[in-house]
Amino acid sequence: MTSNDDVALRVRALESLLLEKGLVEAPAIDEIIDLFENRLGPQNGARVIARAWSDPAFKARLLSNPTDAIVELGFEAVQGEDMVVVENTSRVHNIVVCTLCSCFPWATLGLPPVWYKSAPYRARAASDPRGVLAEFGTEIGQEAEVRVWDSNAELRYMVLPEKPAGTDGMSEDDLMPLVTRDSMIGVTKALDVGEVTP
Amino acid sequence: MNSIHDMGGMHGFGPIEREENEPVFHHKWEGKALALARTGLAGGHFNLDEFRHAMEKISPVDYLSISYYERWLEGTIAMLEEKGVLDAGEVEQRMKEIS
Numbered sequence: 171m172t173s174n175d176d177v178a179l180r181v182r183a184l185e186s187l188l189l190e191k192g193l194v195e196a197p198a199i200d201e202i203i204d205l206f207e208n209r210l211g212p213q214n215g216a217r218v219i220a221r222a223w224s225d226p227a228f229k230a231r232l233l234s235n236p237t238d239a240i241v242e243l244g245f246e247a248v249q250g251e252d253m254v255v256v257e258n259t260s261r262v263h264n265i266v267v268c269t270l271c272s273c274f275p276w277a278t279l280g281l282p283p284v285w286y287k288s289a290p291y292r293a294r295a296a297s298d299p300r301g302v303l304a305e306f307g308t309e310i311g312q313e314a315e316v317r318v319w320d321s322n323a324e325l326r327y328m329v330l331p332e333k334p335a336g337t338d339g340m341s342e343d344d345l346m347p348l349v350t351r352d353s354m355i356g357v358t359k360a361l362d363v364g365e366v367t368p
Numbered sequence: 369m370n371s372i373h374d375m376g377g378m379h380g381f382g383p384i385e386r387e388e389n390e391p392v393f394h395h396k397w398e399g400k401a402l403a404l405a406r407t408g409l410a411g412g413h414f415n416l417d418e419f420r421h422a423m424e425k426i427s428p429v430d431y432l433s434i435s436y437y438e439r440w441l442e443g444t445i446a447m448l449e450e451k452g453v454l455d456a457g458e459v460e461q462r463m464k465e466i467s
Contacts, residue, residue: 177438178397183462184404184445187454194407202403207392249416269376271420283390287436289381296376305384320376323416
C-alpha cells in the first residue's frame, strides 16, 4: 500500500511530464474533473426515470432503444457505450454489477461509488444476489425472479425501478427525488413518498 | 484473461462496505489520475481495451492492495511507456525532481 502523498506525487510527476511534452493542456484536465464532479451524476438518471414514469411513450422508447431515448434528454454517452435499461416489476427484480472492474452508465449515473467497484460486491452480486440485496435492506420475495446484469465496456445497464405506490398524478419534478442512485443500480427500490426529506 | 480482476463468484471478501454521502473523488489526485487517463485515451495513445488490459496485468497482490484510482494511474503509466510516449523510469525521475 502506497501512502496517499506518494501517489499524489506520482500523479503530479505524470501530469508535469505530459504538460511539458504538450500532450495535455491544463484546462482540459480541469474540464474533465468538472464534468465528473459537477455535471454527470444520478440526478441525470433520476430525470430519465421520472420521465419514464410520467410519459408512457418515452418509457416504451427507453426500453426499446435506451441509448437514443437517453440522448433525447441531453445525456450523451461518455465512452461511446450502448445502454440497456431493464425494468423492475413485481415479478422481476434486476441488479447491475461489473464483475471484471467498474463499468457503469456514466452519462446517467456518473462515476460509480466505491462499494460498486469493491471486491465483495463484484464477487457476491454474481453468486448471491439475494444476499447482497438483503445487505442493502432490500427484501425480494421468492415469487419474484432476481436477474443479475454484468456490465462491460460496450454495454452499460441501468435499472428502471418500480414506480412507488401513491405517486399517481405527481409531476416529473416531484418524482425525481424518489429515484436514488442505488435504485437505478437495483440494490434498493425507489423511495416511498414518505421517505423523502424535504 | 482469467486473473484476480475476474471476481464474479469469488468467496471470502467479506461484507460490502458503504459510505454515506460519498464524494465523487476522495482525494484531488484521483480526479487528476482519471483526467490523465482520459486524455491518454482521447489523444489516441492507447484505446480502452488496451487500458483495461494494462490494469488487469497488474500483479494480483498489487491489484488487491492498491486503490481503484491507483490502478488507473499505473495502467496509464504502463500504457504510455509501452507506446513509447514515456521512457521507462521517466516518471520516477520526475518524482525525485519535484519532491
